Each structure stands twice: as C-alpha cells, then as structure tokens.
Amino acid sequence: MTNPAPGASGSPVTSTPVLRAVLIWSAVVTAVLAVIGAVIGFIVAGAPGLFSALAGIILAALFLGITGASILIANRWFGDPLYTPIFFGIVLGGWLLKFVVFIVALIVLAVSRGSRPPSSSSRSWRAWSRPW
Numbered sequence: 001m002t003n004p005a006p007g008a009s010g011s012p013v014t015s016t017p018v019l020r021a022v023l024i025w026s027a028v029v030t031a032v033l034a035v036i037g038a039v040i041g042f043i044v045a046g047a048p049g050l051f052s053a054l055a056g057i058i059l060a061a062l063f064l065g066i067t068g069a070s071i072l073i074a075n076r077w078f079g080d081p082l083y084t085p086i087f088f089g090i091v092l093g094g095w096l097l098k099f100v101v102f103i104v105a106l107i108v109l110a111v112s113r114g115s116r117p118p119s120s121s122s123r124s125w126r127a128w129s130r131p132w
Contacts, residue, residue: 013075023068030061065100070094
C-alpha cells in the first residue's frame with residue numbers, strides 16, 4: 001500500500017483546513033465577544049459604549065477575516081507555475097485593503113457622534129501617556 005500524500009484530504013495545501021477552522025472559530029468567538037462587549041459597553045457608557053465596543057469587535061473580525069480569506073483564495077492557484085507571485089500579490093492586496101479600511105474607519109469614527117472619546121479626567125489616556 002502507498003501512503004497518501006500530505007494534504008491529500010481534498011486540498012493540495014495543508015494550510016487550507018487550518019485556515020477554514022480559524023475562520024469558523026473566529027466567527028464564533030466574534031459573536032460571543034460582540035455580546036459581551038455590547039453588554040459591558042452599554043453598562044459602562046450607555047449607547048456610545050455599546051457602539052464603540054461593537055465597532056472595535058467588527059473591525060477586528062473583519063481584519064482577521066480578510067487575512068484568512070486572502071490566503072484561502074491565494075491557495076487556489078497552488079500548482080500553477082506563477083503560484084508564488086500570485087499568492088503574495090493576493091496577500092499584499094489583502095494587507096492594502098486592511099490599511100484602507102482602517103483609515104476609513106478612523107475617519108468615520110472620528111466624525112461619528114456615536115463613539116465615546118476618552119474622558120477628560122485624570123485617568124484618561126492622556127494622563128497615562130505622559131512621560132515620567
């Protein structure tokens with residue numbers, strides 16, 4: 001008998017099942033974090049806290065999803081003579097997409113009235129960022 005080749009379980013790339021599992025588990029954990037973050041954010045700061053918690057969780061999930069999805073999409077070209085440049089081109093495109101989404105999110109959240117800025121008390125982020 002011959003031993004099956006590595007990755008012969010339906011996908012030629014061994015990272016594909018791992019990345020699919022990562023995307024599924026990250027969706028589950030994101031849903032749990034969204035509920036916990038929304039409740040804690042609402043208790044601590046009302047509606048702005050709820051919005052801020054959900055915005056952070058959604059951005060984190062989106063960035064994780066873009067990374068996993070870009071690698072899964074790039075793995076479809078495995079075996080092609082140009083696999084390496086295609087793979088890194090798609091992954092770099094995912095990074096650039098995340099950068100653009102991050103900048104847009106910063107602008108939208110800075111203009112938004114629903115997010116909660118740091119308080120002006122002595123325990124604000126500015127107090128912690130002062131040099132000793």
